[in-house]
Amino acid sequence: MAEEAIDTTECDTYGHAWYETTNQGRLRPEYGIPLVLRCERCSRMRLDVIHPLTGQLISRRYVAPFGYVRYKKGERPTKSEFRLLLLKTHESRHKAAAG
Numbered sequence: 001m002a003e004e005a006i007d008t009t010e011c012d013t014y015g016h017a018w019y020e021t022t023n024q025g026r027l028r029p030e031y032g033i034p035l036v037l038r039c040e041r042c043s044r045m046r047l048d049v050i051h052p053l054t055g056q057l058i059s060r061r062y063v064a065p066f067g068y069v070r071y072k073k074g075e076r077p078t079k080s081e082f083r084l085l086l087l088k089t090h091e092s093r094h095k096a097a098a099g
Ligand SMILES: [Zn+2]
Pocket: 008, 011, 015, 016, 017, 039, 040, 041, 042, 043, 044
């Protein structure tokens, strides 16, 4: 199951559902305050370092979970295409629920 692709259609359509989580040593900035967020749907992480005096973003990087779909440049569907994909997902869920 680990090799199965993570379905990120909802995140690609709505944006990620970030919540703050503990740093656990993921970020050890020389200067600044670590702010670690994780998406509750797809588990993608956003690692920010914040300037403690100005609040400015010093650095940001993302960590994608294993199986996360990466689109090549120019191949990423548009927001509208993601919405259509999402509607298809809803349809197949309704069919499965109806048996
Ligand atoms: Zn997400």
